[in-house]
Amino acid sequence: MSRNLIGPELQRVIDLIGKLPGLGPRSARRVALYLLKRRDALLIPLAEALSDAAGKITRCSVCGTYDTVDPCTVCSTPGRDQSVICVVQDVPDLWALERAGSYRGQYHILGGVLSALDGVGPEKLNLDSLVQRSAQPEVKEIILALSATVDGQTTAHYISDRLEHLDVRISRLAQGLPVGGELDHLDDGTLTAAMMSRRGLD
């Protein structure tokens, strides 16, 4: 009865919002209603912004982040250090490191970490392109800026093995990463400390 009552257009909005992370069916109904009540101020602008983003934002073919230009703003900034690539799990980690402002090299977005539990194997990660990039003569160091979780550190060791044959220094963030902590949750000072005191992988 509720489904008929709500109508297919609103039901579709509720169903799609309910697929977003952290939003269950009840909060999806609340969000949908909140949008309907703010049709001109929020509903229409959000519809347009999402459509605009879908049309313009693409993945950077070099590092894998999202931007409206390819290569992305970071990859195409002339002053940045070309000799070092910082490998992160996902885009918010790049954003967090850029907010911290202590790093001025290149990035590489893995798109995840290896996880037996979640069924994430090496083939699901952006790894082949990392090996290719790491083999370029100007690249001297790869920083594995992965979370201090079991999966993050497993992934760091796996990447280290994959790059072993190359003439690059492999380091990881060290001091400051709380055990079990996720990179994206850390404050700028902690991230900067971890970046400064990075050390070679054992």
Added chain:
Amino acid sequence: MSRNLIGPELQRVIDLIGKLPGLGPRSARRVALYLLKRRDALLIPLAEALSDAAGKITRCSVCGTYDTVDPCTVCSTPGRDQSVICVVQDVPDLWALERAGSYRGQYHILGGVLSALDGVGPEKLNLDSLVQRSAQPEVKEIILALSATVDGQTTAHYISDRLEHLDVRISRLAQGLPVGGELDHLDDGTLTAAMMSRRGLD
């Protein structure tokens, strides 16, 4: 730096999502990224569904709920009892009562409750139209199905005063409403019990 890095299109999506209830800046970034990663499966469908909803869904000029037709599906269903109007705080309360399935009369959406703290006075509620509807000769009973909160009960008494001069019975949901409980959180059985044992306002 982070704002320049993200780009205006994505920043706009993040800002708008951050205005939704229950979503802070951090979860807005997570949701935006989740959408970008599911461009065809979620981002584009959601943009279209929101645009579609904005174009088609309107408020019912009779009861105030949302629907694609005006009068809404509930108001225009022929079999429903025309002699009773159930007054609810907001649209999800109508949905909850329809899910419970124990009520087959008319509805009236107030759009809020009186609240000194939140600065909600009578002029912000859908009250004038309630008084007009209640004055129609076929209307015999007004059920005040408001939450058992201080604001809800204050509003019930205010409405009761406004309708005092009319020849209608005014009742409210009674048994089953836990003190401080919000209508939208109750299970169907509790709602049905409360509806069945409604009683005249003191």
